[in-house]
Amino acid sequence: MYCQQGKFYLDPWSKVDHAIISHGHADHARWGMKHYLCHTDSKAILKQRLGKDLSIETMPYNKPRTINGVAVSFHPAGHVIGSAQIRLEYKGRVEVFSGDYKTQPDFITTPFEPVKCHSFITESTFGLPIYRWKSEDAIQKELHNWIGYNQSQNRTSVFVGYSLGKAQRIMSLIDGVDEVFVHRSIHNLNEAIASSGYKIPKTQLLTADFNKKDVEGKLIIVPPAMLDSRMFKRIPNAATAICSGWMQIRGNRRWRAADAGFAVSDHADWDGLISAIKATEAEEVYVTHGSQATFSRYLNEMSIEAYELKTEYGEEELANSETKTADA
Numbered sequence: 007m008y009c010q011q012g013k014f015y016l017d018p019w020s021k022v023d024h025a026i027i028s029h030g031h032a033d034h035a036r037w038g039m040k041h042y043l044c045h046t047d048s049k050a051i052l053k054q055r056l057g058k059d060l061s062i063e064t065m066p067y068n069k070p071r072t073i074n075g076v077a078v079s080f081h082p083a084g085h086v087i088g089s090a091q092i093r094l095e096y097k098g099r100v101e102v103f104s105g106d107y108k109t110q111p112d113f114i115t116t117p118f119e120p121v122k123c124h125s126f127i128t129e130s131t132f133g134l135p136i137y138r139w140k141s142e143d144a145i146q147k148e149l150h151n152w153i154g155y156n157q158s159q160n161r162t163s164v165f166v167g168y169s170l171g172k173a174q175r176i177m178s179l180i181d182g183v184d185e186v187f188v189h190r191s192i193h194n195l196n197e198a199i200a201s202s203g204y205k206i207p208k209t210q211l212l213t214a215d216f217n218k219k220d221v222e223g224k225l226i227i228v229p230p231a232m233l234d235s236r237m238f239k240r241i242p243n244a245a246t247a248i249c250s251g252w253m254q255i256r257g258n259r260r261w262r263a264a265d266a267g268f269a270v271s272d273h274a275d276w277d278g279l280i281s282a283i284k285a286t287e288a289e290e291v292y293v294t295h296g297s298q299a300t301f302s303r304y305l306n307e308m309s310i311e312a313y314e315l316k317t318e319y320g321e322e323e324l325a326n327s328e329t330k331t332a333d334a
């Protein structure tokens with residue numbers, strides 16, 4: 007997405023001079039831009055994922071900066087740490103690019119704030135009425151019950167979720183239950199996030215040659231790419247839980263031979279998408295990133311003028327590009 011007046015791109019895939027980045031996931035923050043502009047809490051994440059030498063400027067939430075006459079500001083998207091909606095204002099016209107967002111508050115991410123605008127570009131990963139998330143407290147209770155049962159059977163509770171976002175969310179949900187071990191890709195991100203002053207729960211590194219006795223009956227978080235690894239197979243008495251919004255519909259027990267599935271998503275559910283879109287009071291809505299065809303039809307039926315916008319953004323819920331950092 008290109009802003010002609012501002013001469014910058016939003017979450018570009020090709021190498022450009024000026025990129026404004028909504029958040030650190032691989033389908034939004036890519037390598038090769040001359041200059042990056044992202045939220046303050048995303049800086050360490052981008053450096054950790056894309057390289058230490060990036061030229062990055064940052065902005066906090068709700069503090070506009072003028073770029074070639076366009077007022078640019080970030081607003082909390084509630085998706086992952088540092089995630090921002092990008093608001094652009096030029097000659098009185100306001101457009102907002104949501105990036106990925108989640109309206110439901112959790113225990114770790116800065117909560118979503120709706121932004122009024124003329125035109126809103128929304129994601130639609132879970133833009134079908136079947137997707138409705140439980141409250142964070144209810145999810146927490148479910149996870150704790152599952153962990154408690156595993157511990158009574160001397161089993162190790164292994165949570166599977168991608169390194170940026172889901173892992174920290176799971177950490178916040180299981181904080182204080184027992185010792186938590188994390189895979190190196192998660193550990194490195196945690197260190198980056200903590201180094202920028204963001205408070206996250208304490209975890210320990212699951213080293214490649216971990217001692218089975220140390221982790222038996224404890225809690226472990228690994229990224230999806232680890233599922234078939236030798237390291238994964240060494241975990242003693244593992245009970246595996248996939249944490250993803252898709253778990254709401256997939257036969258969770260059978261998915262990649264997991265023992266459990268929890269619908270823990272970093273994206274808005276159906277009600278979240280609708281309420282966020284209504285709150286923008288936008289005259290036109292562009293739908294991208296997921297169920298854009300179905301969801302834009304739904305919006306039009308609700309008398310919200312909506313159009314499909316095809317982009318390359320994909321789901322980082324499970325199938326993702328984390329294999330690079332997840333081979334240990």
Ligand SMILES: [Zn+2]
Nearest residue numbers: 029031106322
């Ligand atoms: Zn994302």
Ligand SMILES: [Zn+2]
Nearest residue numbers: 033106319320
């Ligand atoms: Zn995305």
